[in-house]
Amino acid sequence: MNIQFTWSDEYSVGNEVLDSQHKHLFDLGNRIQQAKPSEAKAYVMSLYKYIRLHFTEEEHHMEKIGFPGVDGHRMMHEQLITRLNDLSDGFTPDMIDELARFLHDWILNHLLKEDHQYFVYVRSL
Ligand SMILES: [Fe+2]
Ligand SMILES: [Fe+2]
Numbered sequence: 001m002n003i004q005f006t007w008s009d010e011y012s013v014g015n016e017v018l019d020s021q022h023k024h025l026f027d028l029g030n031r032i033q034q035a036k037p038s039e040a041k042a043y044v045m046s047l048y049k050y051i052r053l054h055f056t057e058e059e060h061h062m063e064k065i066g067f068p069g070v071d072g073h074r075m076m077h078e079q080l081i082t083r084l085n086d087l088s089d090g091f092t093p094d095m096i097d098e099l100a101r102f103l104h105d106w107i108l109n110h111l112l113k114e115d116h117q118y119f120v121y122v123r124s125l
Contacts, residue, residue: 058073
């Protein structure tokens with residue numbers, strides 16, 4: 001299985017830094033699936049670090065704009081980190097498909113629906 005992650009403008013959250021982080025995560029998602037088995041673990045670790053950094057910055061952004069859903073959104077990030085923790089702990093290269101599905105899910109359910117909410121909010125100000 002190979003899921004191609006392709007950026008589209010509908011993914012934009014109206015903030016250049018956060019958009020570029022989302023793009024970088026798409027890119028990592030593509031590269032992880034092309035990685036040699038010996039490199040896979042290192043990719044997963046860098047993905048994990050990058051997602052944590054992204055979530056922290058996104059939470060700061062939501063606080064800065066006064067987004068009322070920030071607490072709920074932070075909890076969703078924690079749940080995603082827990083899932084990613086489970087995946088990266090004891091990660092083996094045959095788990096790449098599972099990781100790709102996690103990223104795909106994250107794009108469809110989190111980025112497009114939840115991240116989109118603070119974009120809708122900031123546009124309504
Ligand atoms: Fe995000
Ligand atoms: Fe988010």
